Amino acid sequence: MSRTRVTTLLAAVTALTLAACGTTENTAEPTTATPAAGGPVTVTDSRGKEVKLDNPATKVVALEWGEAEMLVSLGVMPVGVADTKGYATWVTAAVLAPDVKDVGTRGEPSVDSIVALQPDLVVMEDGRGANLVTQLEKYVPVIVTRGSDASDNLGRMRADLNMIAEAIGRTTEAQRLLADFDAAIADGRKKIAEAGAAGRPFAIADGWKEGSTVSIRMFGQGALVSQIGIQLGLTNAWTGKTDEVWGLGQTDVEGLTGLKSADLHFFYNASDGADVFADGLAGNAIWTSLPFVKQGHLHRMPDGIWTFGGPLSGKQYIDQLVTAYAG
Structure with a gap:
């Protein structure tokens, strides 16, 4: 269990809750996807903010592992991920490429490391702090996912995936992933x-x-x-x-x-x-x-x-x- 996430949730929800958490043979390969069509993209994120991109993002940094997994599964390998070593320990469903850069911890990512990668987009979760969003948005567009919602976490997962897919031009891949997931549930x-x-x-x-x-x-x-x-x-x-x-x-x-x-x-x-x-x-x-x-x-x-x-x-x-x- 990641102690970074434990610390974050302790601060957020008091002592009642502690926060979020190796290697299985069921490791999935990244989705093979056709290149996204070009042209402007506008995504409304969990803040209700419209984020406008000149083209679907191809160089993306993910500051949480769930969002990094979604990117890989949609066919876009992130250029940077917070705590790549931890990701390799806790996430095997969608493996990161060896050249993905570590941009710091999930609790305290490095703005300098992120900006140095010259990404088209940063994806992060709600609750990571308005100050971090403000710093990053000086240099790069940011979309903020919900990350979790105990009132409807499956619906929230779908919404986060679809939002990321829209920003990177992979909506068809998102539909396929969700259809496969639904089929697995039914079976x-x-x-x-x-x-x-x-x-x-x-x-x-x-x-x-x-x-x-x-x-x-x-x-x-x-x-x-x-x-x-x-x-x-x-x-x-x-x-x-x-x-x-x-x-x-x-x-x-x-x-x-x-x-x-x-x-x-x-x-x-x-x-x-x-x-x-x-x-x-x-x-x-x-x-x-x-x-x-x-x-x-x-x-x-x-x-x-x-x-x-x-x-x-x-x-x-x-x-x-x-x-x-x-x-």
């Missing part, structure tokens, strides 16, 4: 129903250890990956308090005792190698007594499935959920 829902698993509960989490304390971040009803599970016909068993943007909540091992169903599968991500569930809780009596642990319904996701990504990362989550309930 997965059918398989789960045929396996008699419709309505069964799931929980998704990640966590970290500081000293002897294990903190657990739960993905509530509005989290992107939770909404994927719900669309597959499953039921998110976590009903604790979550924030309104990411749909995330914080608990500890005692807080998991409410997950009582013997049918529940518990999924988690530990792409950075810090597996607090297998290691930090190995000898914890409460943890070992939980039904999903005793039943063997504990699933560490393959490394590199980004929890806050686009349609390609979403399809990786679909595969994992379908395998657990209908495999």
